[in-house]
Amino acid sequence: MEVKGILKNILETEIITDKFKKRSVILQTKEKFPQLIQIEFVNDKIALLGNYQIDQYVSISINIRGKEYVNKAGKTAYFNSIQGWKINEDIAEVTNGIQNELRNDINF
Numbered sequence: 571m572e573v574k575g576i577l578k579n580i581l582e583t584e585i586i587t588d589k590f591k592k593r594s595v596i597l598q599t600k601e602k603f604p605q606l607i608q609i610e611f612v613n614d615k616i617a618l619l620g621n622y623q624i625d626q627y628v629s630i631s632i633n634i635r636g637k638e639y640v641n642k643a644g645k646t647a648y649f650n651s652i653q654g655w656k657i658n659e660d661i662a663e664v665t666n667g668i669q670n671e672l673r674n675d676i677n678f
Contacts, residue, residue, distance in 0.1 A: 571631070571632050571633070571634070572629055572630065572631050572632070573597060573599060573607065573609075573629075573630055573632060574599070574600060574627070574628070574629045574630075574660050575597040575598050575599040575600050575604075575607075575627070575628070576597070576598045576600070576625060576626070576627055576628075577595055577596070577597060577622060577623065577624055577625065577626050577628055578596045578597065578598045578606060578624065578625075579595065579596040579624060580593070580595050580596075580619060580622065580623075580624060581593060581594045581595070581596070583616060589613075590612065590613065591612070591613060591616065592610045592611065592612045592613075592616070593610070593611050593616045593619060594608050594609065594610045594611070595608070595609050595611070595619065595622075595630075595654070596608055596609075597609055597628070597630060607652065608652065609630055609632060609652045609653070609654045610651055610652065610653050610654065611653070611654045611655075611657075612653060615653075615654065615655055618654070618656070618657050619657065622657065622659075626659060627659065627660040628657055628658065628659060628660055629657070629658050629659075629660045630654045630656070630657045631654065631655055631656035631657075632652050632653060632654050632655070633652075633653050633655060634650065634651075634652055634653075635650065635651045635652075635653055636648060636649070636650050636651075637649045637650075637651075
């Protein structure tokens with residue numbers, strides 16, 4: 571799956587364990603009603619964010635992850651995350667230095 575939009579924020583890297591770290595970006599979609607979506611890049615994929623900046627148009631390939639958690643009381647909860655595995659500048663959104671109009675660019 572792929573989402574396109576503008577990078578609104580690039581958060582600091584979080585070290586969770588010795589073998590797991592993540593860095594999130596906030597992407598604003600290009601729709602009539604724009605959405606702010608947090609996308610996580612984990613471990614070696616963090617390096618993909620090195621050359622990107624806030625307010626840059628990008629296209630991010632993602633996987634949606636889901637997890638079930640049962641607490642000590644037996645109550646079940648479900649958690650979702652969006653993980654990025656590829657990011658590219660969205661060249662189609664920039665023409666002669668002028669950004670095109672926002673449009674619906676979420677492709678499923």
